Amino acid sequence: MPGSGLRNALTDIPGLTVRQAMDLYVDTGVTVIRPADC
Numbered sequence: 001m002p003g004s005g006l007r008n009a010l011t012d013i014p015g016l017t018v019r020q021a022m023d024l025y026v027d028t029g030v031t032v033i034r035p036a037d038c
Helices: 004-010
Strands: none
């Protein structure tokens, strides 16, 4: 499925967790990743 690889890659970024990667804001059509320190 397109995009699944990108989502998996996000979980590999230091400072991000799987939960946050799956909690991306797409309400405005723009993906915003919340930093782990928020």
